[in-house]
Amino acid sequence: MVGRKLTRDANARLGGVCAGVARYFGIDPIVARILVVAGTLLTGGLLVVAYVALIFVLPKSSVSGDVFDVRPESASSEKYGPIDCSAPSSESERQTYVGVGHLPPKPPRSFR
Structure with a gap:
């Protein structure tokens, strides 16, 4: 305990x-x-x-309630197609979303 x-x-x-x-x-x-x-x-x-x-x-x-850390292996969007759901590659990218609780998926490279 x-x-x-x-x-x-x-x-x-x-x-x-x-x-x-x-x-x-x-x-x-x-x-x-x-x-x-x-x-x-x-x-x-x-x-x-x-x-x-x-x-x-x-x-x-x-x-409040149960907290789950959900990290999808893959995601797909009708507009953008497959989305990269891997962990952030750099420390600065991790620091950007510290208070949010999750990282948004990265758009495909063709839309950057």
């Missing part, structure tokens, strides 16, 4: 506690919600107090 932090999910229902706990333990959020409902029934509603307290105690996650 090194590097993981228990946070509330920013895009979840009812405070995001169940989704955050589910992400932390690597389980499905629906399973976490079912466990909370079962625990609430078994404890006579005491778990609701803990749930509300966690809404105020746990910070919201800075990342």
Whole structure:
């Protein structure tokens, strides 16, 4: 569990506690919600107090949802034809798109 932090999910229902706990333990959020409902029934509603307290105690996650780094092997455009999707060739080209999160495909050489 090194590097993981228990946070509330920013895009979840009812405070995001169940989704955050589910992400932390690597389980499905629906399973976490079912466990909370079962625990609430078994404890006579005491778990609701803990749930509300966690809404105020746990910070919201800075990342909403799962983040995937998708890099296509090839792409094609009706207008430009095949597009080169290889990694950037120079450091200056990488620095241009640092904050964007992905690199746009390069147009074919005939259109440069």
